[in-house]
Each structure stands twice: as structure tokens, then as C-alpha cells.
Amino acid sequence: MRSRWLPRVALGVVLAYLLVAVPVGLHNTVLRLRTAARTVGLSAGAMRARVFGSRYVAAIERIRRAIPADQPYLISELDEPGAQLWVRFDLLPRRAMLLRRTASEPDGDAGDCWRQQVRFLVVAVGVGRPPLYYERPAVVPPGCPPAPWMRPG
Numbered sequence: 001m002r003s004r005w006l007p008r009v010a011l012g013v014v015l016a017y018l019l020v021a022v023p024v025g026l027h028n029t030v031l032r033l034r035t036a037a038r039t040v041g042l043s044a045g046a047m048r049a050r051v052f053g054s055r056y057v058a059a060i061e062r063i064r065r066a067i068p069a070d071q072p073y074l075i076s077e078l079d080e081p082g083a084q085l086w087v088r089f090d091l092l093p094r095r096a097m098l099l100r101r102t103a104s105e106p107d108g109d110a111g112d113c114w115r116q117q118v119r120f121l122v123v124a125v126g127v128g129r130p131p132l133y134y135e136r137p138a139v140v141p142p143g144c145p146p147a148p149w150m151r152p153g
Contacts, residue, residue, distance in 0.1 A: 052086070052128045059130035060090045063122060066133060067094050071149050073120035074099045074136075084124035087131045091122070113144030 039047060049057045067073050073091070076099040077084040088096045097115060116139055123132040140146050
């Protein structure tokens with residue numbers, strides 16, 4: 001007798017789940033389609049301003065004008081882990097070098113030689129908040145070869 005009821009109970013549970021899940025899924029789909037319909041035809045810059053805010057977009061544009069495309073920059077983040085991801089993406093094709101040092105890095109590391117030769121520093125403050133931009137003196141440390149971007153020609 002127990003074996004006859006088990007398939008019916010299982011079918012009833014699946015139907016109950018579908019009765020709840022399908023309307024919720026359709027509701028979420030309609031909400032997302034409405035949001036997408038409002039942004040049809042927006043340029044990438046306008047969409048970025050809508051998502052991150054106009055202050056963020058203005059800061060990114062200012063940094064893009066200041067850092068040449070063939071020069072690297074140091075990037076650091078403040079309180080929010082992962083805040084630098086969008087800033088790095090928005091500053092492409094410029095190469096980013098992480099400013100933070102790990103405990104396993106030796107002091108005389110080749111990356112350290114190159115880090116000291118980078119003129120630009122970008123600090124990602126937080127998601128949607130405008131990044132900070134600084135210029136710094138670039139020097140070739142003693143015993144280090146000049147970085148490729150420091151060589152003339």
C-alpha cells in the first residue's frame with residue numbers, strides 16, 4: 001500500500017513546487033525585461049553613468065585622458081574588496097599593476113623594480129564611487145634595469 005502512495009505524494013510535491021515557482025519566475029522575468037526595455041539604445045557611456053553614476057564616469061574619463069594607453073598604472077583599493085575590478089575594466093587597454101605586496105614577495109623582486117618606475121596611481125574607493133588618481137615620481141631603482149615604458153624610443 002505504501003508503494004502506491006509514494007509516487008502520488010512525489011507528484012503532488014512537484015506540482016506544488018511548480019505552482020509556486022512558475023509565477024515567481026514569470027514575475028522576475030517581467031521585471032527584468034521592463035528594466036532592459038528602459039535602457040534600449042543607450043550608449044555604453046550612458047549605461048555606465050546610469051549604473052555607476054555620473055561622478056564615477058567623469059573620474060574614469062579624466063583618468064583615461066591622463067594615463068597614456070601604453071603606460072601602466074598602479075592600482076589599489078580601500079575598504080571594499082573587489083572595488084578595483086570595474087576600475088581596471090574601465091581603464092583598459094592600460095595595464096594595471098597591483099600596489100599591495102604579499103608577505104611572500106622578497107624585497108628585491110623584479111616587480112618591485114617595475115612598481116617604482118610607474119608614474120600613475122589609481123585608488124578604487126568602492127563600487128560606484130569615483131576612483132582617486134595620483135601622479136607619483138617614477139625612478140629607476142639602483143640595480144634595476146629601466147622598465148620597457150621608461151626606455152626612450
